[in-house]
Amino acid sequence: MEGKTTDEPAKAVTPDMSAEDKKKAKEAKKQAEKAAKEAKKAEREAQLAEQRRAAEAVLCKTVADVNVDTYGNLGVINSATKSLRVWTTVSAITPSLTEQGVWVRGRIAETRCKSKSLAFIVLRQQTSTVQCVMSATTEDEKDAIKFLASLPLESIVDVYGTVTIPPVPITSTTQPVELAITRCHCVSKSLPELPFQLKDANRPESEMNEEGAVQVSQDTRLDNRILDLRTLAMNAVMKISSEVCTLFSEYLSKEGFVQIHSPKLIGGASEGGANVFKLKYFERDACLAQSPQLYKQMAISADLDRVFEIGPVFRAENSNTHRHLCEFVGLDMEMAFKEHYFEVLEVIENTFCFIFKGLEERCQKEIEAVHRQWPAEPFKWGNKVLRLEFSEGCKMLREAGFSDIPDDISQFDIGTEQEKALGKLVKAKYDTDFYYMINYPLGVRPFYTMPHPTDPSLSNSYDFFMRGEEIVSGAQRVHDPELLTERAQKLGIEVSTIKSYIDSFRLGAHPHAGCGIGLERVVMLFLGLNNIRKVSMFPRDPKRLTP
Numbered sequence: 001m002e003g004k005t006t007d008e009p010a011k012a013v014t015p016d017m018s019a020e021d022k023k024k025a026k027e028a029k030k031q032a033e034k035a036a037k038e039a040k041k042a043e044r045e046a047q048l049a050e051q052r053r054a055a056e057a058v059l060c061k062t063v064a065d066v067n068v069d070t071y072g073n074l075g076v077i078n079s080a081t082k083s084l085r086v087w088t089t090v091s092a093i094t095p096s097l098t099e100q101g102v103w104v105r106g107r108i109a110e111t112r113c114k115s116k117s118l119a120f121i122v123l124r125q126q127t128s129t130v131q132c133v134m135s136a137t138t139e140d141e142k143d144a145i146k147f148l149a150s151l152p153l154e155s156i157v158d159v160y161g162t163v164t165i166p167p168v169p170i171t172s173t174t175q176p177v178e179l180a181i182t183r184c185h186c187v188s189k190s191l192p193e194l195p196f197q198l199k200d201a202n203r204p205e206s207e208m209n210e211e212g213a214v215q216v217s218q219d220t221r222l223d224n225r226i227l228d229l230r231t232l233a234m235n236a237v238m239k240i241s242s243e244v245c246t247l248f249s250e251y252l253s254k255e256g257f258v259q260i261h262s263p264k265l266i267g268g269a270s271e272g273g274a275n276v277f278k279l280k281y282f283e284r285d286a287c288l289a290q291s292p293q294l295y296k297q298m299a300i301s302a303d304l305d306r307v308f309e310i311g312p313v314f315r316a317e318n319s320n321t322h323r324h325l326c327e328f329v330g331l332d333m334e335m336a337f338k339e340h341y342f343e344v345l346e347v348i349e350n351t352f353c354f355i356f357k358g359l360e361e362r363c364q365k366e367i368e369a370v371h372r373q374w375p376a377e378p379f380k381w382g383n384k385v386l387r388l389e390f391s392e393g394c395k396m397l398r399e400a401g402f403s404d405i406p407d408d409i410s411q412f413d414i415g416t417e418q419e420k421a422l423g424k425l426v427k428a429k430y431d432t433d434f435y436y437m438i439n440y441p442l443g444v445r446p447f448y449t450m451p452h453p454t455d456p457s458l459s460n461s462y463d464f465f466m467r468g469e470e471i472v473s474g475a476q477r478v479h480d481p482e483l484l485t486e487r488a489q490k491l492g493i494e495v496s497t498i499k500s501y502i503d504s505f506r507l508g509a510h511p512h513a514g515c516g517i518g519l520e521r522v523v524m525l526f527l528g529l530n531n532i533r534k535v536s537m538f539p540r541d542p543k544r545l546t547p
Contacts (some may be wrong), residue, residue: 035255041255071144073186074158074390075252090125093175097163103129104179105158105187107230109198116142122173123159126367127235130175131166132159134184136206144184154190154198154230159183168330195224201231204373220531225547233373236366237535240359241329245310247358248331248517251351257306262295264288264312267497277326278314288314291516293448296334297477298504300512307331313516318542321416322531323469323521327540331522334477334514341450341460341476344513345438348472351436352464356381359526367527376528379433379466386435390458396425410457413444416469423468433525436464436472447487450476450513460513466525474515476523481505 017025018469026432088102110122111128117136122129136142151157161181170176200214201221208215221228228234228476249259292309299307313330333351337343356379359367391409397418398405406412414422426435442451442459451459464472478484481502488495488502495502523535533539538547 001501014191021326066091070140071147071184073189079188090123090128090130090175093130093163093177093179095163095165095177098165098177101162102179103158103160105156106130107190108151108153108155108157111149111151111153113145116145118144119148121148123157123179124230126177127232127366129173130177130179131170131173132161132179132181134181139479148184151186152190152192152194154194155189156187156229158185158187195227196220198227198231201228202233205375218531222533222539222544223547229537231373232369234534236363237523237527238537239366240363240370240527241535241537243359243363244355244519244522245329245331247355248351249308249310250358251354252306252333252347255306255347257308257335258299258304260292260296260299260304260307260309261311262289262292262299262309262470264314266294273440275316276544277314290315291330292332292471293446293516294498294501295333296487296514297448297479297512298501300334300336301479301504301507301509305510306333306335313518320437320542323416324523325520325532325536325539325541328521328532328536329444329519331517331519332514333517336510336512338511341511341513344464344474344476344515345387345436348464348474348515353381353383353385355522356434356526362430370527370529374527374529374534379526379528380427380431382432385432386432388435388437390437390440393422396429397422400425410441411443412441419465419470420468423465426465426468433467434465436462438462445475447489447491447493448475448477448484450478462515464515464517467528469521469525471521471525472515472517474513476511476513479509479511481509 007069011029015387057234061474078457085103088097088104090106093102093104104123104125106123106125108121109124110120112120119134121132121134123132134141134145134148136145136193159179159181161179164180165180166178196216197214201216203213207213229238253259265279265286267281267286276290278287280286291313292311296307296309309330309332311330311332312327314327315324316326333348335344335347393414394405394409394412394430397414400421402418402421405418423433428434438461439452439455439458440461440463441457442449443457445459445461450460452460459475461475462472463470463474478487484502484505485495488498520532520535523529524532527535533541
């Protein structure tokens with residue numbers, strides 16, 4: 001007699017069954033469930049095996065005239081397989097690798113086909129470039145050159161070749177060697193028609209007016225920002241910006257600061273005034289934070305003692321200037337002090353000196369790349385930072401012929417053009433691009449600024465400047481809740497919107513001071529650039545909200 005197959009359903013257990021039959025029925029059900037699971041597992045494994053086979057076939061798929069071992073279009077890399085290839089970066093292709101074979105992935109920056117048997121390409125990986133040569137003696141190799149020549153600029157390719165030392169030194173690439181390639185596979189094709197050519201966007205500013213030179217406008221660059229960010233200068237700018245944040249964090253962390261992350265959706269203006277982006281927060285009115293000011297002060301009241309933050313700042317200012325953005329990156333710090341806010345100024349001075357020195361030591365290659373395209377005088381600074389009284393700065397401007405500087409400066413603030421002029425005067429007199437002024441008029445500072453101890457028209461405040469442009473605004477903060485309420489009311493701020501802020505000082509508050517730094521301005525002025533949009537990854541100004 002044939003036994004039951006595994007496909008036969010197990011008998012259900014019923015009340016009238018004997019104990020022995022119930023046991024057999026339960027065991028049969030258990031075996032049936034186990035068999036079903038194993039069948040499903042086998043089916044899944046078979047499906048995965050088929051997917052792997054298909055992925056491998058796609059990875060090696062070729063068109064009719066393509067030799068899979070030499071050249072071709074790779075299919076979509078969907079992580080189905082992983083080879084044992086060892087990859088080399090373009091920057092690591094140096095004479096030390098001579099006669100060694102390497103795999104490299106990069107973009108085609110230039111293509112030159114000398115003949116059906118000889119082609120050159122320049123392969124770019126970020127800011128590093130290397131010249132590659134492909135020569136042919138067989139028909140397959142000639143087809144490979146034809147394939148290589150057909151690829152649009154900016155396409156991503158994998159190449160395999162041998163590192164060689166060319167008889168004539170190569171000066172047009174960052175790497176002094178040549179890669180004799182024998183395999184070339186396209187990972188991703190670029191459009192055949194680009195919005196602009198990178199060779200034009202990479203052209204030094206000094207060559208822009210040469211006959212036949214194609215100029216790439218700033219709007220064209222910003223409209224096609226992804227392509228623009230691939231230029232050597234912009235790629236370098238992004239790395240310098242990153243390093244500024246790293247150095248800022250590194251120094252303050254070393255000095256006992258704690259990094260915080262304050263909310264960007266708030267119920268009232270951070271600094272008073274109407275320059276906020278308003279929005280609906282469910283059924284309530286809210287706005288985007290103008291700065292983390294109130295929250296970093298509350299962090300001091302929470303006994304964090306020293307805090308810093310790196311985050312977005314929003315300003316609804318209709319300013320279409322070379323140095324204003326509606327959204328920028330703020331580098332903020334706040335700290336408690338014992339007796340005088342100069343204790344905080346010393347930390348700010350040291351932070352900037354650490355950043356400037358760090359950039360010179362860590363980003364020399366990137367600084368050179370930027371200045372090859374946009375030449376500028378090196379930023380000049382000293383370990384001893386110049387400090388001026390606000391009144392002294394006004395006096396220097398008056399003596400230089402600025403008749404619009406009033407004798408009574410109690411309600412006066414220096415404008416942009418006056419700042420630039422003062423920067424030139426300071427450079428001529430003190431030989432520095434970096435300085436700061438203290439004791440600004442109280443009437444031109446935010447409500448939370450501490451009044452000066454002996455002159456009620458002034459405040460314990462300070463601004464730092466690079467090349468004659470403001471990059472820092474800061475002050476000692478009012479930590480007395482009654483004085484803070486009085487100052488807010490005087491400036492027309494709705495006290496109810498900052499009640500939690502004021503109340504935080506009713507629990508006992510340390511005297512404290514701090515500052516807010518604009519990352520983009522620091523980078524722009526350190527590099528001597530003429531527009532802040534050159535250093536913002538995707539700038540937001542009154543006229544631009546995309547890409």
